[in-house]
Amino acid sequence: MLQKPRCRSHPGAQPDSGTSEEVPNGSGRPDAKQDTAGTLSSSSRLAQATPASELRTQKQLELKVAELVQFLLIKDQRKIPIKRTGILKHVIRDYKDIFPDLLKLAAERLHYVFGYKLVELEPKRNAYILINALEPVEEDGEMRGNQGTPTTGLLMIILGLIFMNGHSIPETEVWDFLRRLGVYPTKKHSVFGDPKKLITEDFVRQRYLESRRIPHTDPVDCELQWGPRANLETSKMKVLKFVAKVHNQDPKVWPTRYCEALADEQSRAGPEPSGSAPTS
Amino acid sequence: MGRRPRLQRCAVAISLRYRCWPSESCYLPATNMSKGEGSLPGGKEKGEEMVGSLAWRYLVKQGEEEETLKQEEEEEEEEEGGLDCCSDDLSPETSGMHPDLLELAVDREKCRSIRRQYRQLIYTVQQNREDIVNTASDSLTEALEEANVLFDGVSRTREAALDAQFLVLASDLGKEKAKQLNSDMSFFNHVVFCDLLLVFVGLNWVEDQGEELSDCDDSIALTFWGMVQKEATSWMLRAETFHFVFGSFKAERSARKPRLEHHKRACKMEGNGDMPTKLRKLDMNANQETTEKEVERILGLLQTYFQKYPDTPVSYFEFVVDPNSFSRTVENIFYVSFIIRDGFARIRLDQDRLPILEPTNVNQVDEESDPCSYGRKQGVISLSLQDWKNIVSTFEISEAMIKNSC
Numbered sequence: 187m188l189q190k191p192r193c194r195s196h197p198g199a200q201p202d203s204g205t206s207e208e209v210p211n212g213s214g215r216p217d218a219k220q221d222t223a224g225t226l227s228s229s230s231r232l233a234q235a236t237p238a239s240e241l242r243t244q245k246q247l248e249l250k251v252a253e254l255v256q257f258l259l260i261k262d263q264r265k266i267p268i269k270r271t272g273i274l275k276h277v278i279r280d281y282k283d284i285f286p287d288l289l290k291l292a293a294e295r296l297h298y299v300f301g302y303k304l305v306e307l308e309p310k311r312n313a314y315i316l317i318n319a320l321e322p323v324e325e326d327g328e329m330r331g332n333q334g335t336p337t338t339g340l341l342m343i344i345l346g347l348i349f350m351n352g353h354s355i356p357e358t359e360v361w362d363f364l365r366r367l368g369v370y371p372t373k374k375h376s377v378f379g380d381p382k383k384l385i386t387e388d389f390v391r392q393r394y395l396e397s398r399r400i401p402h403t404d405p406v407d408c409e410l411q412w413g414p415r416a417n418l419e420t421s422k423m424k425v426l427k428f429v430a431k432v433h434n435q436d437p438k439v440w441p442t443r444y445c446e447a448l449a450d451e452q453s454r455a456g457p458e459p460s461g462s463a464p465t466s
Numbered sequence: 467m468g469r470r471p472r473l474q475r476c477a478v479a480i481s482l483r484y485r486c487w488p489s490e491s492c493y494l495p496a497t498n499m500s501k502g503e504g505s506l507p508g509g510k511e512k513g514e515e516m517v518g519s520l521a522w523r524y525l526v527k528q529g530e531e532e533e534t535l536k537q538e539e540e541e542e543e544e545e546e547g548g549l550d551c552c553s554d555d556l557s558p559e560t561s562g563m564h565p566d567l568l569e570l571a572v573d574r575e576k577c578r579s580i581r582r583q584y585r586q587l588i589y590t591v592q593q594n595r596e597d598i599v600n601t602a603s604d605s606l607t608e609a610l611e612e613a614n615v616l617f618d619g620v621s622r623t624r625e626a627a628l629d630a631q632f633l634v635l636a637s638d639l640g641k642e643k644a645k646q647l648n649s650d651m652s653f654f655n656h657v658v659f660c661d662l663l664l665v666f667v668g669l670n671w672v673e674d675q676g677e678e679l680s681d682c683d684d685s686i687a688l689t690f691w692g693m694v695q696k697e698a699t700s701w702m703l704r705a706e707t708f709h710f711v712f713g714s715f716k717a718e719r720s721a722r723k724p725r726l727e728h729h730k731r732a733c734k735m736e737g738n739g740d741m742p743t744k745l746r747k748l749d750m751n752a753n754q755e756t757t758e759k760e761v762e763r764i765l766g767l768l769q770t771y772f773q774k775y776p777d778t779p780v781s782y783f784e785f786v787v788d789p790n791s792f793s794r795t796v797e798n799i800f801y802v803s804f805i806i807r808d809g810f811a812r813i814r815l816d817q818d819r820l821p822i823l824e825p826t827n828v829n830q831v832d833e834e835s836d837p838c839s840y841g842r843k844q845g846v847i848s849l850s851l852q853d854w855k856n857i858v859s860t861f862e863i864s865e866a867m868i869k870n871s872c
Contacts, residue, residue, distance in 0.1 A: 259708040302705045316705040331699030333707055339694030342701065343663070350654040352645060359656075366660045368687060376684040377691050402592065402638055424701040431697070432659065432666045440654065 242281070247288075253277050254292040258304065258316065265392040267313035267415075307393060308414050315393075317419050335377060337384065340369075341394055344385065345416055346429045348395075350443060354409045356400060357386070389413075421454065422447040580619050584628040587612060591635055599642045606639055667693040760797070761804045764868055768811060771867075772825040781861070782813060782821035788866035789858045792851055798868050799847060813845070 257277045261268045278285050293304040301320045307313045322330055331338050347363060348355050361371050369375055371382040378384050386408070389395045393415040397408045423437075426447045430437040438444050591598065591609050598605045613632055620626050664670055667690050771780060786802055788794035802823070805811045812824045857863070 262705060263707045263709075265707075318703040318705045321703070322700040330706070331695055331702075331704065333709070336691045336695030338702060338704060339691050339696075339698045342698035343694065346659075347656070350659075363656050363660060366657070367663070367690075376687055402595070402635060404592065404595075419704055420702045428698065428701045429659070432662050434662070434666075443654075 247284075250277070250281055251288055251291045251295065254288055255295050258292060258296065258314070259300070262316045265315075267307050267315050267393060270312035270314070273314075305418055307418075315415060315418070335379075337378065337388075340378065340381075340384070341389060341416075342420075342425070342428055344389075344395065344410065345412060345420070345425050348410055348412060349422060349425050350429060350440070354398075354411045357397075357408045357410060360385070360410060385410075394419075422450040576619065577622060577625060580616060580625050581628055583616055584613075584625065584632060587616070588628070588632050588635060591632070591639070595639065598639055606636065606643065610636055663694065664690075666697075757801070757804075761801045764798065764801045765805050765810055767868060768805065768823070769825070779816070779822040779824040780867075782823050783857050783861055784863060785823055785867050787854065787857055787861070787863050788868070789863045790866065792854050794866065794868075794870070795854055796849065798866075799849070 254273070254277050257273065258268060261272070273289075274282060274285065278288065281288060289304075296302045296304055296316065297319055301318065302316045303319045304314055305317055307315055344360060347360060351359070364370075364381070369378065369381045375381050385395070386397060390397050390413070393413040395416070396411045396413045398411065400407045400409050422443075426437045426440070426443055430439070433439075437447070587609060591606075594605065597603065598609075613629060613636070617629055620629060669686065669690055768780075768785070772778075782802075786795060786798040788798065802811070806813055809826055812826050813821050814824065816822045
């Protein structure tokens with residue numbers, strides 16, 4: 187399905203849609219114009235592409251896309267991946283045949299209006315998440331992440347532990363560490379409530395972490411690893427830099443980790459230059 | 467041929483291979499890694515020697531003698547069953563084999579004790595898992611050497627299976643130990659990380675004063691996690707949760723509540739409402755008829771009385787008053803008023819100025835046929851509870867003249 191909405195350069199953007207949208211250039215992104223053109227042309231393309239279903243007017247399609255955008259935004263509140271079956275059942279219903287187009291339009295709108303990317307969690311798993319398309323900037327340090335309980339800090343610490351320990355860590359070691367910070371698996375925490383549930387259930391359900399049983403252990407122990415969502419929202423290099431910042435040292439102090447992070451960065455950047463062949 | 471020829475052939479092959487190579491070199495290469503230096507070369511030497519000299523020749527012979535072996539196994543299997551019998555059968559039959567390879571007397575007791583020792587070993591290793599993995603002791607190597615020694619006495623697949631189980635456990639532990647090897651120049655220390663987190667947030671005084679974060683106030687914990695959160699969010703591309711600016715309607719919940727209450731109220735009404743509706747229905751239907759019936763009945767009573775005692779007017783109060791029920795009295799007054807209105811009786815005051823009821827003569831009715839000549843006279847009788855009681859006591863009315871029909 188949809189991996190990343192790429193900025194398409196449409197040769198000769200069609201100006202026939204009539205609605206000349208006023209583009210607020212608040213973000214100052216250079217590709218904003220291209221996105222507008224892309225949206226207009228793709229929606230007109232959509233209208234042209236449905237000769238079979240003449241009953242669907244342009245207005246109905248717009249309404250459907252708007253519903254889909256709302257649905258995705260609200261479903262993402264709990265940060266649990268949004269299933270494709272849910273989307274089809276609750277929003278799309280009869281418009282199943284043009285589902286891919288609707289999804290693409292919704293993704294564009296989310297990206298353009300809200301700055302969120304609609305990404306498929308794992309290829310062919312039919313679950314989607316929203317991630318922030320905008321890199322964090324100094325000025326919005328006050329605004330970002332100040333809603334609800336501050337779980338991102340805990341998550342980042344755990345991701346750091348996992349990465350610095352190799353690629354997995356037994357749960358018991360995580361608790362040994364967190365004990366020193368006043369977080370106990372059995373005691374109620376003033377900020378997090380039930381930390382054990384938060385880490386072993388919520389984070390796993392949100393796909394930030396993955397939990398696997400370690401064989402041959404008598405009190406059953408699990409080992410935690412990075413989940414797919416963690417790989418999408420952050421990267422090894424970023425986590426390493428976070429750890430380095432706390433230690434007030436350079437990330438290169440841990441050579442193996444730094445090499446791994448570097449390799450990860452390259453693999454992320456890798457496919458894009460080769461994949462930028464025009465795909466229309 | 468045989469019943470399960472392929473299975474038996476495999477069983478034979480496995481048991482024979484164990485005899486050929488009593489060392490561990492026939493197992494997966496993973497074990498070589500975890501075994502340590504001492505035992506490995508020795509084991510290999512032994513194995514190679516065997517491979518070179520005896521076992522290979524033996525295997526060649528095995529191919530020739532497979533037919534006879536199979537037949538023997540079938541017979542034996544009928545008696546005993548299972549794969550254990552393989553080793554038993556081979557000793558008498560395959561006399562062409564090298565005696566060094568074969569266990570001459572397969573002692574059941576011995577096998578049992580070997581199995582017991584294996585299980586003991588596995589149990590010990592599982593119990594001391596933490597020690598073995600985390601410390602830098604040689605306990606894993608020692609356990610493996612013990613297994614080595616035990617394996618020399620193994621001749622059957624049952625014990626060999628236990629040996630395999632132990633090796634799986636040992637290799638898991640070995641893998642964990644290897645993971646703990648840290649080849650980094652500067653080791654990542656959890657305790658240091660923890661302390662540095664506190665320093666980073668600015669709560670280093672917690673450490674200095676010898677306290678722990680768990681003992682501190684909730685507000686301090688909140689500031690700590692708030693600061694960590696702020697730093698962490700700058701490294702993550704997390705989408706903010708969507709909220710309406712002025713909140714949203716929680717339509718579902720509010721729709722349910724009034725429904726429930728209304729439902730409850732409706733239930734209550736229906737629960738109590740059965741009785742009144744029934745009665746009302748009865749009253750409504752029978753209302754008109756009841757009055758007429760009652761009037762007729764009372765008229766009949768009155769006329770009977772007049773026939774019994776002609777020319778004797780009856781005292782009004784004595785007629786209508788029911789000493790037992792005030793409401794009945796009022797009803798009787800009501801019905802008698804109909805009788806008077808219709809002209810079947812007359813009410814007038816006697817010499818004591820007390821009302822009496824007189825029958826009207828039919829002749830009189832005929833003479834003055836026009837009811838209007840009577841002159842409309844109206845009388846209003848008001849009776850209170852106290853008056854009624856007074857009347858009852860004054861007139862000494864003991865029982866009602868108008869008996870109840872119902």
